[in-house]
Amino acid sequence: MKMLALKYSHHHPAHSMILSTKDDAWKDYFSPQELHQINTLNPIELPSLPASLKEYFLSYQRKKTLDQLLEHRKRHDFNPRTQPDLYWAQKSIIHATDLFLYQQLPATYDTEKGQLNRKVVGTKVDLIIKQGNLEYGCMEAGCSDDPLNTKGVDEGRLKLPRTLKDILCRLTKEAPGKMNDIKVAGLVISGINITLYIEDCPAGSVTRLKSIGPYEFRGSVEKFAKKFIPLLALVVWQTKVIMKNMLQIINAGEEIIFPSIDGPEPPQIPPCMPSPKLGTKRKHNQVDYLNN
Template identity: 30%
Template sequence: MLPDLRGKFDNKVTDVSQLNLEADESEMIVCYTTSTTSNEETAKGNIDETEENDNTEQYEQCVDIVECKKRLREAYGTILMYEVPLDDLDPITTALQATVNEDNEVDWDLFLSAEKETIINSYCGTHLNAFKGTWKHRFKEVASRLNFRIKNDSGDTNNWQTLIYDELKAKKKEVFYISKHNNKHKKHEIKNLLVEEKWRLKSGRFIEDIVMQAINDSTFEHPCLSYIVDLADPIWPNYFSPEETDEVRTYNFVELPDLQDEIQNCINLYDNNTLKTAADYYEFASDQKLKFSDSFEKRWIKESIMNAAGLFEEGELLNTNDFFEGDSLHTLWTFVYRAFKKSEVKAKLGERTSVSSALGKNEGRSLEFRERRERKAIGAKVDILFKKITDEVGCTEVGKHDVLVIDDKYLDDGMVKLPRTIRDMLCVLVEANPHKINQLYTIGFLMMGLNLDLLIMNVPAGKTVTRITRIKKLPFPGKPKNIRLDFLPLLEVTLMGKALMENLARIIDDRKRKAVELNTAEKATSPRLPFSFVGKSSV
């Protein structure tokens, strides 16, 4: 465990330019930005691994020296510096000596199990990936000094996720308050709208005014600050009458497209009462003779049915107890991204960063003048990003098998992150096609637990408020005999989501040639549709 640095060492004020930053990378330091920094917000922006200390009103953080080397040369006047001697790596030495096997090999996962409490107690607010990297570096450094080899399969069981990451993420989670300044800014945006730019309900009320009322009532960051109305959120019946709720739900909604008869008939082949077991479905699908020249969708349906049946090869019940998010995506939900293999809309995998989200988070970033340039914020990372060349048209968020609608993962990703991200995508599309603001939309797939949800975001009327429309959740089959009942609708909604994105791509491309003109209009560089609210929780 790291020592009590303040009690063990005398602090000293050191000029940054005099620091020896070439020290051994395995040493650790603790940096404090002092009151001599001209702008505390700037300090927080430039060293993102900072954490407010309520007692000293300073920012304290343990960081690896190689990170400090990148950041400390920026414009800080002075820092307080402590050094942690290499002797404090002794607990790691002890742990490795206790877990080394007879072949003189050590294992990362065994080390994590042995030193879980030490690692968790040493956490002081850094990005979790950087924190993991620091500990992995220590692990390798000490193993090398002790002449221990690291096992080839070291880390394969992903103990970091289960033992460390999940617990630290829960500890790091904060509830973020919104300020009166945010409310005032939102009120100014609404006030500047012309009547014809608003969405008037049949009751005579404007939906923008209703959303503004919700913003005024809110204490914490909520999607209403991003002008998102999601009727799955239980707050909205407090603001809309039943008649208004029905109107908000149905006005100018994006309809789910019908599948081609040929494709629908292909799916209906498997809606067969005689198919009971996984083997029945697998063999029936494999008997469907399809040529390479046949439609890709037909071959995709056959392949998806066979893969779903294969999940029950070892038993009658679906076993997902050891599944992480990646396991769920690449085992249960593989058919979703494979459906886009031959589409003009491509499914990009692997924690992709949304450019649209990054544009929204950095909307006010510009050249420095009186204050230092703000640190560039990273866009939202999503499990699947759907793109038509450079246009982002949708994304996917995936959760583990046991996520419920009451869990933080569902509430944070399904009710906040995903809606905000697809709104930012819609903002970028509207900026390029402002006259089509009420025709454009974006799509989100949400796979939480063993359920799939399809979200459609659009601007039904006006130029500010976006509405989320959701389908009724569709479950993944838990046993073979339910494949026809549960899996076939999943195939249908995947093809519908794909068709919606392909249709959106056509809407985007169907536009007039732009005239060449000087950019002289007031606010010419501002987006027509405001980006999502950027608060502390989204940076």
């Protein structure tokens, strides 16, 4: 990792000890077998959908007209207290299909023009998920539909992973004995594309980053089930479960660590390296960490 970090003069996740096996740069330093081992060590897995929720989602197959969608969504009446997941799924689908009913979807020239105007003024929505004083996840949003644009690359490859690692560092201090079990999730929204990122520390002190997506939601009634249902399952339900599981791990941690001068310190994940500030003059005693 040090060799790769020294290779780049610009900021790279390796400088913050973050490793994504999807980054082609690592192919020069790890064999395919080693990359596979990194992926499968205490692997990151998505929670399985409950059978009832999966059945409800699949019931929207072959519903390709607005009348079919509206008629099908009326056939179910879920109890929010005893069937919270199904109730949430139905409400989400109702809100989404209402966008077609009231002609908010598919996108028109005016809505596309509005997106361009938002991009010009730099409007951005950031979200931090937290309970009490502890953060459990985050989200970055932008207007561009191209996940490879500068903003999408910066947020998905640098900004969000570094933020997730900061969250991970704080959570592991709450339950140091569970450092290798804690996983944090974040989302990057680029226009109609949504990508899920999960970061953890399966061993040692390097964090591992896994991305799932991007998932696209096109404003088409014909492709509503094919595009929106997987997005609803992954981005909302499974991401929510990941965060709830982390909450349970943190709250279950009852390990008591007494202060000690000579004793070993509890394991910790090193923090991210501060981002370099552009336009600042280097002091005479400042050392370039990339060239030393």
